[in-house]
Amino acid sequence: MPPNPDRTLIVIPARGGSKRLPRKNLIPLGGKPLIRHSIDTALECKIFGKVLVTTDDPEIAAVSLQAEGVTVDNRPSALAADTTKSIEVMLEICRREEIENAFDAIGMLLPTCPLRNSRDVINGFGMLTDETDSVVSFTEYEYSPLCAIRIEQGDVMKPVYEPSPLFTETRTQDHEPMYKPNGGFYFSWITSLNKLESFYTGRVRSYVMPRSRSIDIDTEEDFALAEWMLRESFGLT
Numbered sequence: 044m045p046p047n048p049d050r051t052l053i054v055i056p057a058r059g060g061s062k063r064l065p066r067k068n069l070i071p072l073g074g075k076p077l078i079r080h081s082i083d084t085a086l087e088c089k090i091f092g093k094v095l096v097t098t099d100d101p102e103i104a105a106v107s108l109q110a111e112g113v114t115v116d117n118r119p120s121a122l123a124a125d126t127t128k129s130i131e132v133m134l135e136i137c138r139r140e141e142i143e144n145a146f147d148a149i150g151m152l153l154p155t156c157p158l159r160n161s162r163d164v165i166n167g168f169g170m171l172t173d174e175t176d177s178v179v180s181f182t183e184y185e186y187s188p189l190c191a192i193r194i195e196q197g198d199v200m201k202p203v204y205e206p207s208p209l210f211t212e213t214r215t216q217d218h219e220p221m222y223k224p225n226g227g228f229y230f231s232w233i234t235s236l237n238k239l240e241s242f243y244t245g246r247v248r249s250y251v252m253p254r255s256r257s258i259d260i261d262t263e264e265d266f267a268l269a270e271w272m273l274r275e276s277f278g279l280t
Contacts, residue, residue, distance in 0.1 A: 045169050046148035046232065048090040053150045055081050056132050057107070058123050059100025063261050068103055068154050070266065073273040077260065078103060080157035082110045087161040090168065092146065097132055099123035129153070134240060137233045149233050151242075156226035158256040158272060167228050167250040176235040176245030180227030182257035187218040222249065225257035 057068045057078050064070070068078045075083075078096070085094045096107040097116040104115045122132050129151065136142055137149050148171060152164070163180065170178045191203040202209060208218060228250075229242040239245045255276060258269045 045171055049092040050146050051091050051148040052146040053085045053091045053094050055096045055152050055154060056129050057096055057098045057103050057154050059103055072157060072269055076106050077157055078154045081152045081154045082113055084161050085152055086112050088164050137236055149231055151229040153226035155260045158258055159227040163252055164228050168230055170248045171230045175248050177231035177242045178248045179229050179242050180225055180250045180252050181222040182225040182252050182254050184221045184223055225252055226259050227252055
């Protein structure tokens with residue numbers, strides 16, 4: 044059966060530094076800072092015991108605390124470097140004694156996937172059962188990654204995979220569907236995450252989201268696309 048919602052912790056990691064799109068977690072998208080989309084979705088679900096924003100940035104903390112029902116965790120500087128991985132942040136949190144005592148399950152919502160909705164999160168949460176270590180959201184690749192190439196010296200094309208579908212079947216509709224993580228959500232039992240140290244290890248169930256709700260914001264182009272999607276699909280400006 045799924046975990047007790049009251050004993051589930053939702054974590055939204057939001058570091059202050061960002062190289063490709065500076066201060067992206069605070070840039071307005073659809074009339075509110077990017078991070079508020081993930082916060083509001085988590086709160087809208089109304090099924091989690093605690094919504095926790097972990098950040099090293101005072102401004103992000105202040106914006107997060109404007110939402111009633113959110114707790115902010117001051118992330119140590121050692122876990123706020125450019126090279127820090129989100130799993131390192133999650134493991135540090137779920138290995139705290141007070142967290143292990145208060146919660147059975149833990150989830151992560153990346154602020155860079157703002158178009159996922161509460162129904163996606165609720166449905167994914169419901170897939171975490173006693174027979175499952177974790178649940179991760181995915182979306183379909185636009186084009187088969189098996190067709191990837193390298194461009195070597197002299198602009199020479201070299202397929203990454205052999206045999207390459209480029210030489211055998213170039214019709215996109217004939218390629219087997221393949222999927223990638225979209226940052227929508229990650230759920231795991233705390234005991235499983237502590238043991239396996241990954242959301243992708245053990246018995247992992249996949250929740251597939253459409254590409255229209257799977258935009259992963261890393262660049263100005265990504266942000267512009269998300270703004271267009273909000274305007275065209277959700278009527279927001």
